[in-house]
Amino acid sequence: MEPKTVRRETGQRSARHIDSDTALNALVAGTVVLTLDGALPVEYLNPGDRVITRDSGMAVLRAVRRMRLRVPAVSIGADTLGNARPDADVVLPANQEVLVRDWRAQALFGAERALVPAARLVDGEYIRHLGPVDLDLVALVFDAPHILYADGLEVAAAAPETVSA
Numbered sequence: 001m002e003p004k005t006v007r008r009e010t011g012q013r014s015a016r017h018i019d020s021d022t023a024l025n026a027l028v029a030g031t032v033v034l035t036l037d038g039a040l041p042v043e044y045l046n047p048g049d050r051v052i053t054r055d056s057g058m059a060v061l062r063a064v065r066r067m068r069l070r071v072p073a074v075s076i077g078a079d080t081l082g083n084a085r086p087d088a089d090v091v092l093p094a095n096q097e098v099l100v101r102d103w104r105a106q107a108l109f110g111a112e113r114a115l116v117p118a119a120r121l122v123d124g125e126y127i128r129h130l131g132p133v134d135l136d137l138v139a140l141v142f143d144a145p146h147i148l149y150a151d152g153l154e155v156a157a158a159a160p161e162t163v164s165a
Contacts, residue, residue, distance in 0.1 A: 024071060024093045025158045026137035027150055031090065033140070034149040042138040042150070051140065054099070054147035054154055063141040065158070071095075071137075073130040074118040076153070080126040087152035091130065093137065094119035097156035099147050115147075115156060 027033070027042045036050040036058060045051070049061045072094035076086055082102055092098070094117060101113040109116065121127045139158035140148065146157045 024069075024095045024137075024139075025097055025156045026065070026067070026093060026139040027096070027155070028091050028093075029136040029138060031138075031150050042140070043136075045138070045140065051142075051146075052149055053157075054149070056144075056146060059142045059144070059146050061140055062143055062160070065139040065141065067137050067139070068134065069093075069137055070132050070134050072119065073133040073135060074122060075128045075130050076118065076121075077126045081121075081153065084152045090151045090153065091133070091135070092118045092155075093135065094129070099154035099156070101154070 029041070029043045031042045032039045033042050033045065034052040035045070036052065043066070045061060045064055047061055047063055050058050051061055053059045074092050074094045074096075076090050076092065078084075078086060078088050080086070081098075081100065081104070096118050097115045098118050098121065099113060099115050100109070100121070104121070105111050105114045108114070108120075118127070119129070122129055141158050141160050143160070145159055147154050148157050
């Protein structure tokens with residue numbers, strides 16, 4: 001058995017560590033996003049693609065930032081936030097903002113709907129902390145803030161000023 005060491009291997013990117021206080025609206029590679037060309041894995045999207053949004057119907061993608069980071073992550077079980085919300089088990093960065101529009105918004109946040117980091121929804125059974133995990137993330141950047149449909153969830157897109165190249 002080999003000891004746990006940190007090293008860079010040919011063809012692999014090492015993960016940068018992001019602490020739990022850093023806001024991060026980015027999706028894990030493999031997350032399916034609704035676009036006008038159909039449901040596509042987030043890593044297939046490119047600037048100029050038209051993404052379906054909750055708030056404006058459609059928005060043109062301005063930039064795509066791909067990164068490998070070590071971040072606190074949260075697992076959300078299928079159907080936890082409603083029928084097909086999400087449509088399968090998903091992993092999100094703990095600080096990915098999720099739009100909640102059911103009884104949870106009223107009970108937890110005193111509002112009809114709330115945009116909250118996934119970590120604030122943790123219940124220990126259906127929504128669980130995974131701890132720091134190395135993830136391939138894709139941040140979708142638009143001209144304005146938007147709510148996207150990703151794996152059956154409504155999530156916030158990255159704000160242009162919060163994503164570095």
